[in-house]
Structure formats: structure tokens, C-alpha cells
Amino acid sequence: MTFDFVVPPQVTxxxxxxxxxxxxxxxxxxxxxxxxxxxETSDWDFTTNAKPEEILQLFPEAFYENQFGTVMITHExxxxxxxxxxxxxxxxxxxxxxxxxxxxxxxxxxxxxxPTESLEIRNLELRITNYExxxxxxxxxxxDFRRPDKVEWGQSIEEDLERRDFTVNALALQxxxxxxxxxxxxxxxxxxxxxxxxxxxxxxxxxxxxxxxxLRAIRFCVQLNMQLEEKTLAAIIKNKDLISKISWExxxxxxxxxxxxxxxxxxxxxxxxxxxxSQLLPEILAGKGVKQGGHHTTDVWTHSLDALRECPSHDPVxxxxxxxxxxxxxxxxxxKSSDIRRTADIxxxxxxxxxxxxxxxxxxxxRLSKKDTQRVFLLVRYHMFYYQPFMTDxxxxxxxxxxxxxxxxxxxxxxxxxxxxxxARKTSWRLEEFKSRMIEQLNQPMExxxxxxxxxxxMTEFNLKPGPILREILLWLLExxxxxxxxxxxADLLKLVKEYVQK
Numbered sequence: 001m002t003f004d005f006v007v008p009p010q011v012t013x014x015x016x017x018x019x020x021x022x023x024x025x026x027x028x029x030x031x032x033x034x035x036x037x038x039x040e041t042s043d044w045d046f047t048t049n050a051k052p053e054e055i056l057q058l059f060p061e062a063f064y065e066n067q068f069g070t071v072m073i074t075h076e077x078x079x080x081x082x083x084x085x086x087x088x089x090x091x092x093x094x095x096x097x098x099x100x101x102x103x104x105x106x107x108x109x110x111x112x113x114x115p116t117e118s119l120e121i122r123n124l125e126l127r128i129t130n131y132e133x134x135x136x137x138x139x140x141x142x143x144d145f146r147r148p149d150k151v152e153w154g155q156s157i158e159e160d161l162e163r164r165d166f167t168v169n170a171l172a173l174q175x176x177x178x179x180x181x182x183x184x185x186x187x188x189x190x191x192x193x194x195x196x197x198x199x200x201x202x203x204x205x206x207x208x209x210x211x212x213x214x215l216r217a218i219r220f221c222v223q224l225n226m227q228l229e230e231k232t233l234a235a236i237i238k239n240k241d242l243i244s245k246i247s248w249e250x251x252x253x254x255x256x257x258x259x260x261x262x263x264x265x266x267x268x269x270x271x272x273x274x275x276x277x278s279q280l281l282p283e284i285l286a287g288k289g290v291k292q293g294g295h296h297t298t299d300v301w302t303h304s305l306d307a308l309r310e311c312p313s314h315d316p317v318x319x320x321x322x323x324x325x326x327x328x329x330x331x332x333x334x335x336k337s338s339d340i341r342r343t344a345d346i347x348x349x350x351x352x353x354x355x356x357x358x359x360x361x362x363x364x365x366x367r368l369s370k371k372d373t374q375r376v377f378l379l380v381r382y383h384m385f386y387y388q389p390f391m392t393d394x395x396x397x398x399x400x401x402x403x404x405x406x407x408x409x410x411x412x413x414x415x416x417x418x419x420x421x422x423x424a425r426k427t428s429w430r431l432e433e434f435k436s437r438m439i440e441q442l443n444q445p446m447e448x449x450x451x452x453x454x455x456x457x458x459m460t461e462f463n464l465k466p467g468p469i470l471r472e473i474l475l476w477l478l479e480x481x482x483x484x485x486x487x488x489x490x491a492d493l494l495k496l497v498k499e500y501v502q503k
Contacts, residue, residue, distance in 0.1 A: 001189070002179040005035050010075070011044055013082040014131060015175055017058050023050040026157055026172040026183065028134075033168055033224070036182075036192055046133045047160055047172070051153065055133050062133070069135035069153065078131055136160040157183055162200065165213045166220065167191045170200050197226040203235030211242035215254040218270045222263040228270070236274045243279055251280060252366035256316040264319055265309035283358055284323065286330040293346035297423055300329045307421030313413040317372045321379035321410075322417045324362060328355035356381035378403055379411050383418065387434040393444075394483045396437050401446050401482065408438060444485045448474045451481065453493045461494060462501055473497060 011027065018025035025048045027035075034041035048055065052064045052071050061077035064070070079085070136154030154160045157172055164170040167188035174181045182189060186200050197220055199206040199213075207214050214236045221228060228236070243251070258267035268284075271277040278285060287300030298306065304323055311322040332351040359380040363373040382403050403411050412435070420426055445451065448471075455470040464470060480496055481488045487496070 001182045001184070002176075003035070003173075003182065005173070005180045007035075008044075009084050010078050010082055010131070012175070013084070014044075014046055014078065014133070018046070018048050018050060018055075018133075019175075021050070021054075021058055023048050023054070024157065024174075026174050028160075028172045029169065032171040032173050032182075033192065035173070035180075036171070036189065037224070044131050046131070047136060047157065048133060049136050049155070051135055055135070059133075069137055071133045072130040073133070074130050137163060158185060161185055164200055165206055165210070165216065167198055167200055168220070168224070168226075191229075195224070195226045196229050197221055197224075198229035198232050199235070203232045204239060207235055207239045207242065211239065212246045212250050212254065214239065214243060214274070214276060215246075215251065215258075218267055218274070218276075219254050219258050219261070221270060222258055222261040222267040225263065233274065236276070240275045240279070243276055248365060249367045252368065255280065255366060256320075259308075259316040259319040259323070260314055264311075264323075265305040268305060268308065268323065281323075281362065283327050283362060287326065290330050290333060291346060292329070292348075300326050303421055305421075307414075307417040309417075310420035311413055311417030313410060315410065317368070317375050318379065318410045318413055320363070320366075321359060321376045321383075322414045324355065324359040324376070325380050325383045325414060325418060326351065326355065327358050327362075327380075328352075352381055352384045375407060375410070378407055379414055382411060383414050385411070385415075387430050389430075389433065391437075393437070393441060396434070397441050397444055397446060397482050400438055400441060405442075405446060445478070445481050445488050448478055450488070451477055451493065452488050452490045453477075453497075457490070457494075458497065462497065473500060476500060 007027075015025045015027070025046060027044065028047045029045035030043040031041045031045060033039075034043070050058075052069055055071040056062055056064060059071070059073050059078070059081065061081060062071045062073040064072075136156065136159060138152050138154040138159050154163075157174075161170040161172060161183070162185075167186040168191055169188070170184075170186045171188045172183040174183060191198060197217060199217075217228060217232060217236060220226060258264060258271075261267060268277065268281075271280065272285070284301065284304060287304060290300040292298070292300060292303065304326055307325065308319055308323045311319055313319065313322075326348075328351045329348045332348045332354055334347045334349065356377050360373055360377040363376040368376065382399075385399060385403075400408055412431075415431070416426055419428075451474060455466070455474065458464050458470055458473060459466065477493055477496060481493075487493065
């Protein structure tokens with residue numbers, strides 16, 4: 001089967017360089033899927049019968065630092081070798097992201113503490129990565145359920161494709177007479193056309209080789225809008241306990257991709273159907289059957305999935321917080337009335353406080369960075385924010401400081417998912433007014449660094465020594481300035497410090 005694909009000149013150069021040297025060369029991996037699905041890609045992987053040392057002779061700027069026969073070369077170095085003008089471009093892999101809720105163009109002045117990433121679409125742009133060239137491989141047993149006991153060089157493309165996980169990944173493209181010839185030995189093209197995900201060969205064996213493939217199967221389903229083939233689904237359920245052999249770093253990375261997909265809620269449901277969820281996120285399963293009061297019409301479990309489904313952010317951290325925002329409701333459930341049939345009286349006092357601690361624990365288990373763990377904590381902790389028109393400007397600023405300016409849009413995205421996921425309207429006049437008032441405060445001091453004096457001024461003016469006392473004073477001053485921004489000048493601040501020191 002042949003195709004007329006248009007590929008970047010770097011890709012053609014790589015294949016031609018290998019072929020001219022007498023080696024076989026193929027495109028493999030995600031790029032083949034993307035080309036067949038007519039999607040843009042930056043993930044270019046190649047396989048060849050050349051050994052790593054022989055590949056390095058053809059690509060002098062490449063590097064080889066692993067035992068799996070993979071040689072890597074950067075986009076810049078490959079373009080330089082091929083004499084191709086480099087393009088510092090990004091590929092949008094998601095479309096339709098709404099503009100930021102706090103429209104910075106409307107703000108009188110953008111507060112300097114807002115990072116430049118506030119103007120970007122987080123996690124939606126895929127930078128061009130390294131090109132990977134891997135020698136044909138044939139693998140032995142996987143005694144640790146994670147990696148092959150040894151890797152041996154394969155002799156043919158057929159042998160190399162035989163070892164791959166899913167049929168849609170066991171595809172290769174070879175350039176023949178300016179045409180792209182598809183090598184498909186396992187029905188991957190047909191599965192791709194029918195939106196079916198199945199393993200290459202025995203599904204049980206594939207998952208016993210590398211248990212992470214069970215998560216990858218679910219990730220591909222939600223990324224590519226595919227259905228698990230019956231035997232593949234049964235094999236995941238049968239081998240679910242093997243996921244405990246996989247590091248949390250690898251699990252967290254796959255879960256992030258599931259959450260960042262166009263079908264995150266369906267991904268969580270599929271994790272539940274395969275019984276993997278009970279090992280990865282058991283906390284949210286407790287919400288099944290837990291009734292809610294007020295405007296809610298579903299249990300906590302269903303509402304959490306609906307909120308995740310409606311969350312407008314594609315940031316996996318925001319989506320994780322959205323999934324976990326009501327995680328503590330089963331523990332905090334109570335009734336105002338002794339009549340337990342009156343669901344309107346069900347309460348969950350302080351569930352956002354308890355839930356923030358649980359969410360933070362989950363984030364640490366998934367090996368999120370300290371920054372992202374803190375983001376999850378803050379988004380869950382303050383997701384119950386409430387606005388009334390009589391709130392002072394100082395109160396608005398305090399909320400923005402509590403959440404963090406860089407997280408304001410994220411918590412509003414969580415709130416939108418929460419509202420839509422409970423059957424309410426997307427927004428309300430109160431919420432829109434709150435957004436407008438926050439925009440008006442963007443030019444006001446929010447952080448210690450916004451003060452017109454610093455620790456050096458305190459040491460100079462009041463003969464103070466370096467130590468915790470300096471930050472204590474500066475934080476005290478910030479509280480004063482949050483109430484009265486007009487005092488943020490050196491003279492008034494020094495007067496305030498004098499009062500503080502004399503107490």
C-alpha cells in the first residue's frame with residue numbers, strides 16, 4: 001500500500017542518508033499514525049539495520065546514551081547537517097482553547113508578578129523534539145514486567161515490528177521511488193480505520209512484558225478516540241495487579257496524558273472499568289453512591305467526572321484538581337436534619353480543606369513537581385470561593401493573593417467545570433462581576449516584592465540584622481498595603497515599620 005505524504009525535509013534527509021550508506025531505513029511510531037490520520041506531528045522516529053556506532057558515523061552530531069540502540073540527534077543539529085534553515089516553530093496539538101478568562105488586554109496595567117506564561121496556551125504546544133534512530137531490535141523475557149532482560153539487534157523490519165505493543169504502533173513507512181510504502185504486518189491500518197486498539201499478538205504476554213502498556217492502551221484510546229478490542233480489555237483486567245511493578249513517575253506521566261486528552265472523563269471511566277483506578281486513584285472511588293444536596297442531581301463520583309469533562313483547561317494539573325475537588329465529601333458528609341431522606345439538607349463542611357490535603361497527597365504519589373503539587377492543593381483548597389458585591393477591593397486582592405495570580409484563571413476554569421458538571425449554567429452575574437473586579441486590581445501590589453522598600457532598607461533604617469524578622473516585617477507591611485495600596489511609598493512604609501518596631 002503506497003501513499004503520497006508530505007514530510008519535513010529533515011525526515012527525508014535522515015532516510016536518504018541511511019539508504020545511501022547501504023542501510024535499510026523506515027519511519028515508525030507515532031508519526032506513522034499521525035500521517036495516516038492526517039494529523040500534524042513532531043514525533044519523528046526511525047528504525048534501521050545499522051548499529052548505533054554505524055549511525056553515529058553518518059550523523060556526527062548525534063549522541064547515544066542508552067542500551068536500547070537509540071541514537072538521538074537534535075532538530076538544530078540535523079538541520080545544520082542537512083543545510084536546512086531551522087524553524088523555531090511550535091505545533092498546536094489542540095484547537096479551540098478559549099482565551100484566558102482574565103483578559104490582560106483589558107487590564108489597565110499587567111501586574112509584573114504575572115509570568116509571561118499567562119499569555120501562552122499552557123500544555124497545548126508541542127515543541128519539535130529530538131529525532132530518534134533505533135536499530136532493529138528483538139527482545140527477550142521481561143522478568144521485572146518493565147524492561148527486557150536483554151536487548152538483541154534484530155535482522156529485519158518484520159522482527160522489529162513483531163515486538164511492538166499495539167497494532168497501530170506496529171506500522172512502518174519506507175520511501176520507495178518517491179512514494180511512501182506502508183509496512184503493515186498486523187492489521188494496524190485497518191484497526192486505525194475502525195478505531196480499534198488491540199495488541200500485537202497475545203495481549204496477556206504484551207502486558208506481562210511491560211505493565212505500563214495497560215495505561216498506554218487507555219491513553220491511546222482517549223487520545224485517538226478508539227475502543228479497546230475485547231481480548232485486550234480482558235487482558236488488562238486479568239493483569240491489572242502488575243501495575244504495581246511500575247514506578248509512579250511512569251504512571252504519573254501516562255495519567256497526565258490521559259487527563260490532557262480530549263476525553264479525560266472517559267479515560268477515568270475506562271481506568272475504572274479495567275479496575276486499574278482502584279490502584280491508582282482509589283480516593284475518588286469512595287464518591288460512588290454519595291448523594292449531594294442543593295442543586296446537585298448526581299452522586300459525588302458522577303459529578304466529579306462531569307466536572308472533569310466540562311473543564312475548559314487542557315492543563316493536566318488543572319484537570320487533576322478538577323477531578324479531585326470534591327474528593328473528601330465522603331469523609332465530611334453530614335446532615336442538618338435527622339431525616340436522612342432529605343438530601344437537600346446534606347452538608348460537606350470544610351470538604352475543601354480536607355480535600356486539599358488529600359489532593360496534595362495524590363499529587364505527591366504521582367510524583368508531580370513541588371510547584372504542581374502546590375497548584376493542586378491551592379485549586380482544591382479555594383475552589384469554594386464565594387463572591388458578593390459588597391466585598392471590598394482589599395478582599396478581592398486577598399483572594400487573588402491566596403490563590404496566586406498565576407492560578408486565578410485555573411481556579412476559574414475549575415469553577416466552570418464544577419458549575420457545568422452539576423447542571424448549573426456556565427457562569428453567573430456574580431462570577432462575571434468578580435472577574436471584572438479582579439481585572440481592575442491587576443495593577444495593585446500583591447506580593448512582598450511589590451513593596452517600595454525591601455530588607456536592605458529595613459537593615460539600613462532600623463539597624464536590623466539579617467534574619468526571619470525582616471520577612472516578618474515585610475509580610476506585615478503587605479497585609480497593610482492590601483488594605484490601603486495608597487500607602488505603598490517609602491515614606492509611609494517606613495512610618496509603619498517604626499510603629500511595628502516600637503510595639
